[in-house]
Amino acid sequence: MSATATVDFNAMSDDAFRAEARELFEKEYPDNMRFLPRRMSWAESKDWWVTLSKRGWLAPNWPVEHGGMGLDPGKLIIYWEETERAGIGRMPDQGITMVGPTLIRFGNDAQRAQYLPKILSGENVWCQGYSEPNAGSDLASLRTEAVLDGDHYVINGSKIWTSMAHNATNIYVLVRTDKNVKQQRGISFLLLDMKTPGITLRTIRNIAGHEEFCQVFFDNVRTHKDNLVGKLNEGWTIAKGLLTFERLNIGSPRRPLQAFEHLDPLARAQGLFNDPGFVDRYTVLKMDLNDLGSLYQRFVDKARRGEALGPDISMLKVFAMDTYQKLAELLLEAGAEYGAFADEVTLGDEKIDLMSSFYTSRPGTIYGGSNEIQRNILSKYVLQLPS
Ligand SMILES: Cc1cc2nc3c(=O)[nH]c(=O)nc-3n(C[C@H](O)[C@H](O)[C@H](O)COP(=O)(O)OP(=O)(O)OC[C@H]3O[C@@H](n4cnc5c(N)ncnc54)[C@H](O)[C@@H]3O)c2cc1C
Known part of the structure; x- marks a missing residue:
């Protein structure tokens, strides 16, 4: 089912790779499935799964010899960023994100032969x-x-x-x-x-x-x-192995940025830039977003250089998800009575699903290790405070 990638994506420039990913995600992914406020079911994901698989684009993080794209950390991050930018829904992707890399690293040949092709084909979810x-x-x-x-x-x-x-x-x-x-x-x-x-x-x-x-x-x-x-x-060693990279993914500023992009036109439509209270919060969050971008870039650069990411990555996870939740809450407040609508609302020139960011941001401080636990990690392993 899957086409082994014949292109050396890592040899492409970042801009060229980004353009190719963007074109694929914009052209091939169904418009009515973008920016869903929930995870996609398998029935909804299957066609996209197979489309990516046939092109050899389903498993960006797997080595080429196992049917993946073999992307280096820098290109992998671009892949994620473009996925989020295009509003591609989250598929039941544990086979790609967790099982494949685990079997490739810790499994035996028989397990790899039995399971990897069935993940790529969509036979095993x-x-x-x-x-x-x-x-x-x-x-x-x-x-x-x-x-x-x-x-x-x-x-x-x-x-x-x-x-x-x-x-x-x-x-x-x-x-x-x-x-x-x-x-x-x-x-x-x-x-x-x-x-x-x-x-x-x-x-x-x-x-x-x-x-x-x-x-x-x-x-x-x-x-x-x-x-x-x-x-x-x-x-336990296997389970812990992939957590750090997962935190880099969760810490990407793309999701908070998407919420922020809705905030601007919404605030204009609601006349909120005349409200000093709103402008205060808006400005603080805009500055937080800039800081988050710089912090994320620091970890991305480290990953690109092939350096191990340490426990300080927890700082990124905490900051990204806190910022995301604050933005999602401000969006709801700025939408006033429309903030209670479950579907898209039209405000000014903008069609916005106000609840979507709220729902997707809420669990962000729980999954991938709760923010309290990340703070414990920071205090113990980074600041070396007594426990
Ligand atoms: C959207 C979503 C998807 C998930 N998907 C999966 C999945 O597919 N598979 C899976 O196995 N799990 C999954 N989880 C579970 C997730 O990993 C756990 O919810 C998470 O690890 C927290 O565990 P808990 O819910 O038992 O909360 P608890 O561990 O009971 O924590 C409750 C609260 O106490 C705080 N707390 C706990 N211990 C400490 C401490 N030592 N110091 C300070 N504060 C502390 C926590 O931060 C939290 O606020 C998912 C969770 C969410 C929200």
Whole structure:
């Protein structure tokens, strides 16, 4: 299904690559699916998934030999920026963002051969089973257990906030495989088919009324021991491996900038530039956005140079999501009575979905590690304050 990229994207200039990405995303992506206030379901995403896959543009972060684009960090960031600029909805993309890179780095040849092509073709859609009802920020305290019985692990427990699990064909889970060692050392990483007997789902509606998550229950679920990724009891290292880069992605100023771009015409239409209170907040947020852009660029430059990103990346995540939420709130206030409308409203020359930024910004301070936890990381590992 997927065309292995034959072009060396990394040899292109940034401007040329950006122009190619922009043209593809503007021409091929359906206009009625842009800037959705929610994640796309699999049914909505499938055509776009296949379009990207056929062009070899589905997996920008995978190496070329596995069917990806093999982008270096600088080009990858451009890819994300153009995706956001074009308002492309978030697909059930865990296979691309998490499972593929994990199997490429920690899996074996058989696992790569079994799973990678099915991710690219869209045959397998993955979800992430990390959080549990009593293990979110403190993920290492997770209790879903896997016990070896002959050639199979038998799994019992429950995962929660599993995004788009009801659309997924497969789930990757962190499970406890040793209760007698330090918490982080007794965790393993398993792959499962969602149709395995003993797996059941309960969908959960989010604040916007969309069924975006599930609680997933495991009742004596048996999976072959070949589905263990990496070594037994070393799943924690795998799980942590990709978090830093995820924070760089979340810290991009694109999302807050999009909200800000709506604020300007809205404020003009509402006559708010005559209101000193509004102008005060608007100016502070505009300056924050400039600072966020500079901070983001600093980390991007570091990633481009191939340097490891340290715990200070948490600062970017906190600042980006705080700014995004403040902008989304100001947008709602500036929209006055229209701020309560669930769909697009026309204000002046502008058609705006005011709730969209609000809904997409709310969970930003929770996922990817909550902002409180990021502040703890900053105080401990960057400022080295006593805990
Ligand atoms: C939109 C969205 C999508 C998600 N998708 C997935 C998914 O696909 N798969 C998955 O596994 N999980 C997913 N999650 C779950 C997410 O990872 C957790 O919600 C997150 O880790 C926080 O855990 P919690 O909800 O249990 O909150 P808790 O850990 O209970 O935290 C509650 C509050 O207490 C604060 N807090 C906790 N500990 C401390 C501390 N030590 N110091 C200071 N403050 C603290 C937190 O910051 C938070 O404000 C998703 C969450 C959201 C919002």
